[in-house]
Amino acid sequence: MLKRVPFVVLAAAGFLVAPHASAQMKPFVGGGLGFNTAAVDVTDQSPGSPDVKFTTGKSNFAFQIEGGVRFDIPGPIVWGVGLYINPLKLKADDFNDGAGFTQKTEIKNLMGLFGELGWKLGSATVAYGRLSINQAKAEITAAAGAVSASASKNFTGIGLGAGVRQALAGNSYLFADWHHIIGSEVKLTDPTLFGPDTIKLKPTITTGLVGMGWTF
Numbered sequence: 071m072l073k074r075v076p077f078v079v080l081a082a083a084g085f086l087v088a089p090h091a092s093a094q095m096k097p098f099v100g101g102g103l104g105f106n107t108a109a110v111d112v113t114d115q116s117p118g119s120p121d122v123k124f125t126t127g128k129s130n131f132a133f134q135i136e137g138g139v140r141f142d143i144p145g146p147i148v149w150g151v152g153l154y155i156n157p158l159k160l161k162a163d164d165f166n167d168g169a170g171f172t173q174k175t176e177i178k179n180l181m182g183l184f185g186e187l188g189w190k191l192g193s194a195t196v197a198y199g200r201l202s203i204n205q206a207k208a209e210i211t212a213a214a215g216a217v218s219a220s221a222s223k224n225f226t227g228i229g230l231g232a233g234v235r236q237a238l239a240g241n242s243y244l245f246a247d248w249h250h251i252i253g254s255e256v257k258l259t260d261p262t263l264f265g266p267d268t269i270k271l272k273p274t275i276t277t278g279l280v281g282m283g284w285t286f
Contacts, residue, residue, distance in 0.1 A: 098152070099137040102247060102281025106132040108160040108177050110208070113270035126163035126175060132277050133158055140186070140285070148188035148196055156180040160275065162208075173212040177273055178222075180206040182229065182251075191234075200231035204251050208271050210258060225273060227253035241285045251275040 109127035116122075138152020163175035182205065188198035209222035233247035253273035 094142045096140050096142060096285045097138070098140060098150075098283055098285045099135075100243075100245065100281055100283025101133070101135045102245065102279030104132045104134075104277065104279035104281075106130050106160060106275055106277035108162040109274050110162045110175055111272040111274075112175075115268040115270065128161045128163065130160045131158065132156065132160075132279060134277070134279055134281070136283075138184075138186075140188075146190045148186075148190065148198070150186035150188070150198075152184055152186065154182055154184065154202075156277075162273065171212070171214045173210065175271070176209050176211070177275065178207045178209060180204065180275065184229070184231070188235075194237040195234065197234050198232065200229070200233070200249065202229035202231065202249070202251070203227075204229050204253075206253070206273070206275075208253075208256055208258075208273055210269065210271075221258040221269070223256040223258055225253045225256045225271075227251045227273070227275075235283070243283050243285070245279075245281055245283060247277075247279045247281070249275075249277045249279075251277075 107127055107129050109125060111125050112123065114122040134154055134156050136152055136154035138150055140148055140150035142148050160177040160180065161174065162177060163173070165173045182202045184200045184202035186198050186200050188196040190196055204227045205224060207222050207224050209220060211220040212218065229249055229251035231247060231249035233245055235243045235245035237243045251274065253275070255270055255272040258269045258271065
């Protein structure tokens with residue numbers, strides 16, 4: 071049921087803006103730089119032993135590209151839908167025991183679809199909230215000397231965000247944006263890497279950006 075909520079909200083937004091789309095639709099593209107925290111709740115299940123649970127997290131440099139359309143309908147409301155992609159690897163854990171064994175957890179290929187609802191604070195300033203559906207890949211890589219192995223699986227997640235954008239001269243604007251994603255739990259099992267263990271990962275990603283965009 072929870073996975074259907076973003077689709078329902080985005081569909082409702084589309085119906086609301088449709089009557090005004092022909093005159094008020096404004097395509098946009100933008101990009102932002104900032105930092106994020108990629109965290110993973112880990113459950114290590116080994117046959118015959120109690121589950122081991124812990125959380126890892128790392129801060130990362132963030133870079134995001136986005137694009138879509140906004141509908142500047144009459145009144146204080148601005149609607150929008152769009153896509154984003156974060157092309158960088160996000161590190162959630164980097165373990166080194168000092169004796170030759172290393173293990174790292176990364177989140178890759180992060181992207182998503184978002185719906186946006188904004189409120190005009192002035193002639194050039196809009197505050198907005200976002201609801202997103204997201205997809206990425208969680209990957210664990212371990213190495214002991216010259217031997218290494220990895221296991222990975224795609225996951226989905228629901229995100230909430232908020233931000234402010236300020237129009238500049240011409241068709242450009244500046245923005246500051248915050249986005250929090252709660253990912254679905256995935257199971258990774260690889261006998262060559264973890265023995266008979268099953269590793270459960272539940273990722274969360276929080277991103278803060280400042281950037282610039284253009285409307286057309």
